[in-house]
Amino acid sequence: MSEHDHNHDNDHSHAEIVHAARPGYYDIMETAVRELLIEKHLFGPEEIRRQIEVLDSRTPALGAKVVARAWIDREFRLRLLADGRAGCEELGITFYDDTQLIVLENTDAVHNLIVCTLCSCYPRPVLGLPPDWYKLKAYRSRAVYEPRAVLAEFARTSRTTLRSGSAIRPRSFGIWFYPNVRTAPNTTARSNLRRLSRATR
Amino acid sequence: MTETKHLLNRLPNDIGGLPADPIQRTEHELEPWEKRCHALADVLDFHKIINTEEKRRGVEALGAEMVGKLSYYERWIAAFANILSKKPS
Numbered sequence: 001m002s003e004h005d006h007n008h009d010n011d012h013s014h015a016e017i018v019h020a021a022r023p024g025y026y027d028i029m030e031t032a033v034r035e036l037l038i039e040k041h042l043f044g045p046e047e048i049r050r051q052i053e054v055l056d057s058r059t060p061a062l063g064a065k066v067v068a069r070a071w072i073d074r075e076f077r078l079r080l081l082a083d084g085r086a087g088c089e090e091l092g093i094t095f096y097d098d099t100q101l102i103v104l105e106n107t108d109a110v111h112n113l114i115v116c117t118l119c120s121c122y123p124r125p126v127l128g129l130p131p132d133w134y135k136l137k138a139y140r141s142r143a144v145y146e147p148r149a150v151l152a153e154f155a156r157t158s159r160t161t162l163r164s165g166s167a168i169r170p171r172s173f174g175i176w177f178y179p180n181v182r183t184a185p186n187t188t189a190r191s192n193l194r195r196l197s198r199a200t201r
Numbered sequence: 202m203t204e205t206k207h208l209l210n211r212l213p214n215d216i217g218g219l220p221a222d223p224i225q226r227t228e229h230e231l232e233p234w235e236k237r238c239h240a241l242a243d244v245l246d247f248h249k250i251i252n253t254e255e256k257r258r259g260v261e262a263l264g265a266e267m268v269g270k271l272s273y274y275e276r277w278i279a280a281f282a283n284i285l286s287k288k289p290s
Contacts, residue, residue: 026275027234033282034241043244051240097246117217119257120273129239132228135273141221153224 054096058128062093066126081105088126095125110167113151115143212261213268235274242277251284259284 023031038045066088070077080087084101095101101123104112116122117140122130133139143150147168211219231239245251251259259280260268268276 023234026278027232029282030234030238030241030274030278033278033285034237037245037250037285042250043248047244047247048237048240051243052236055236055239055243096243115217118214119260121253129231131226132273133224133226136225137216137219138221138224141216141219142224144217150224 051096055124055129058125060127062088063123063127066091066093077105093126097125099123099125101126110169111151112169113143113147115140117141117144208265213263213265214257214261231274238274238278241281245281250288251281255284256280 034048037043066080069091070080070087076087076090079090080103084103085095085099087103088101089095106112116134120130120135122134124130139150151168242251242256246253246256256277260276262283263271263276263279267279271279
């Protein structure tokens with residue numbers, strides 16, 4: 001690769017750093033594909049940089065803001081349920097793709113569970129990139145036929161609990177939900193927001 | 202012959218309903234190239250060079266062994282390279 005590419009096996013002082021600095025096979029493949037496309041003027045390097053900044057700016061905190069507003073503002077909640085994308089845009093959340101966003105409301109009787117069995121569709125503009133488990137086989141395979149068992153596994157590490165008798169409705173990709181609007185008498189939107197941010201962490 | 206029927210009925214991405222292990226909640230921070238790969242996918246979509254469905258089918262076309270062995274963004278970049286190499290220049 002360079003004149004510095006000689007054998008470092010006996011050089012323990014910085015051997016690990018040299019190793020880490022060497023790009024992997026797929027890292028090089030990404031660079032090759034991107035640079036070829038830029039060379040062909042299909043897009044400019046600044047577009048990749050800008051999109052990385054956009055990706056970095058999206059976190060579950062945006063989604064939490066939408067949910068909290070829906071909890072305290074009935075008119076907004078109805079608009080959000082009618083058109084999820086327009087509702088989020090009202091709060092200044094921009095969409096960088098053409099995705100339609102459907103918002104589903106959990107009720108005492110129905111808990112919606114979102115899964116993309118084919119790959120990893122996710123409301124990235126509103127929540128950021130999905131967690132690894134959402135993209136892996138275990139969740140995608142099992143969510144559709146044993147959603148209670150799946151949620152029980154999450155309940156060990158989060159506060160997601162279901163009242164007995166509630167139906168679980170697995171939903172396919174492109175859809176997002178917001179948690180139950182019903183709150184205990186002394187809870188506030190703020191404590192609900194804290195609960196949500198823990199659940200989505 | 203019927204022992205191969207499932208290979209036709211289910212392509213490697215189509216795993217909804219299959220038995221699987223408990224969910225692992227371990228997360229990893231995206232490596233810089235993985236983040237770039239994601240941004241690249243978005244930019245390819247913005248310019249209508251590769252759309253989401255082409256990308257999904259491109260991953261499917263890698264075949265079961267690669268889908269099983271490559272990581273998420275390794276599958277993406279391999280699929281992009283294959284798809285782009287078949288597009289008219």
